[in-house]
Amino acid sequence: MKKARIVGTGSYVPEKVLTNHDLEKFLDTSDEWITSRTGIRERHVAAEGENTSDLATEAARRAMDMAGIGAEEIDLILVGTITGDFPWPATACLVQDNLGACNAAAFDISAACSGFVFALDAGVNYIKAGAAQNVLVIGAEILTRVVDWEDRNTCVLFGDGAGAVVLQGQEGESGVLSTHLHSDGSYWELLYQAGFGTRIQPTEQGIKDRIPYLKMQGNEVFKMAVRSLSDVAVEALETNGFVSSDIDMFIPHQANRRILEATAKRLKLKDEQVYINVDRFGNTSGASIPLALDEANRAGKIAEGDLLLFDAFGGGFTWASALVRW
Numbered sequence: 311m312k313k314a315r316i317v318g319t320g321s322y323v324p325e326k327v328l329t330n331h332d333l334e335k336f337l338d339t340s341d342e343w344i345t346s347r348t349g350i351r352e353r354h355v356a357a358e359g360e361n362t363s364d365l366a367t368e369a370a371r372r373a374m375d376m377a378g379i380g381a382e383e384i385d386l387i388l389v390g391t392i393t394g395d396f397p398w399p400a401t402a403c404l405v406q407d408n409l410g411a412c413n414a415a416a417f418d419i420s421a422a423c424s425g426f427v428f429a430l431d432a433g434v435n436y437i438k439a440g441a442a443q444n445v446l447v448i449g450a451e452i453l454t455r456v457v458d459w460e461d462r463n464t465c466v467l468f469g470d471g472a473g474a475v476v477l478q479g480q481e482g483e484s485g486v487l488s489t490h491l492h493s494d495g496s497y498w499e500l501l502y503q504a505g506f507g508t509r510i511q512p513t514e515q516g517i518k519d520r521i522p523y524l525k526m527q528g529n530e531v532f533k534m535a536v537r538s539l540s541d542v543a544v545e546a547l548e549t550n551g552f553v554s555s556d557i558d559m560f561i562p563h564q565a566n567r568r569i570l571e572a573t574a575k576r577l578k579l580k581d582e583q584v585y586i587n588v589d590r591f592g593n594t595s596g597a598s599i600p601l602a603l604d605e606a607n608r609a610g611k612i613a614e615g616d617l618l619l620f621d622a623f624g625g626g627f628t629w630a631s632a633l634v635r636w
């Protein structure tokens with residue numbers, strides 16, 4: 311059976327950088343608090359008029375360039391996002407239009423910070439089923455437009471960006487070895503954005519009460535994140551007969567440096583096995599793993615035959631892993 315191999319990676323972040331010191335100017339916070347509690351120093355913020363589909367399209371173009379693949383060769387476009395341009399149509403359709411990928415079906419996957427790994431899983435299974443040969447999998451977000459900029463508990467954490475991979479069906483040892491996905495909807499209220507879905511109608515009072523914006527119970531999310539990220543990583547290793555010392559690069563969702571360090575400790579990973587860039591991008595939700603992957607790839611830090619483990623946790627709750635032989 312063909313494997314789904316990652317043959318190109320790409321990423322894009324908006325130009326504008328917002329540092330912790332910039333936040334100090336309009337928020338009751340400090341660089342010291344943010345850095346010590348989260349490891350975040352700065353994040354990128356989309357410019358006015360710049361939309362999620364724009365970020366996604368640029369990341370996709372870069373991944374396609376690396377893969378040497380034309381738009382008309384793409385069979386499927388999957389975008390993991392919770393901050394699409396519109397409630398509908400899917401951001402994937404807007405990306406398809408931008409790219410001129412006239413032969414591709416396109417749809418979004420909503421699994422919050424796990425969105426990229428959920429989308430990757432779908433792409434892998436289309437390829438394994440013989441239903442697609444070239445799949446563009448993108449994680450793209452503009453979280454800075456849905457956070458409450460009056461809530462210091464949450465707004466300091468997030469940033470904007472996009473990452474993409476081209477998956478291609480190939481024979482051989484390289485490719486995605488396994489994916490594991492989990493969800494538990496009973497935790498939805500610990501991390502969600504209310505509006506405007508069908509439950510909440512846009513009203514002036516609602517906006518004054520800050521109802522439509524992202525809400526999170528950070529402490530609870532923190533504990534569940536560490537446990538779930540560890541469990542689903544172990545599940546991936548055990549399924550494939552590996553141990554954590556076999557991993558060349560562990561690429562977790564970049565939510566908070568303390569979460570990443572606690573997870574790495576539970577998995578007995580050494581510092582040099584763990585890729586961390588949350589300091590420069592903040593939490594970019596579904597974009598964080600492909601953004602980190604592309605950064606590592608372009609820096610020449612990944613060699614053919616390396617074993618990579620992607621590990622994600624997010625609202626829903628959702629959590630997921632993907633083990634990849636490069």
Ligand code: UT7
Binds near residue numbers: 343462
């Ligand atoms: O992407 C997946 C989902 N998201 C996550 O994985 C995030 C998970 N949670 C976290 O990363 C952490 O819980 C936070 C970074 C959000 C918070 O860190 P914490 O160590 O759990 O802090 P805390 O919520 O217990 O807050 C401690 C104090 C509070 O003050 P009081 O009530 O003790 O006086 C907060 O009001 O820190 C205060 N605080 C701040 N102070 C300065 C909260 N945010 C800020 C801030 N600046 N930005």
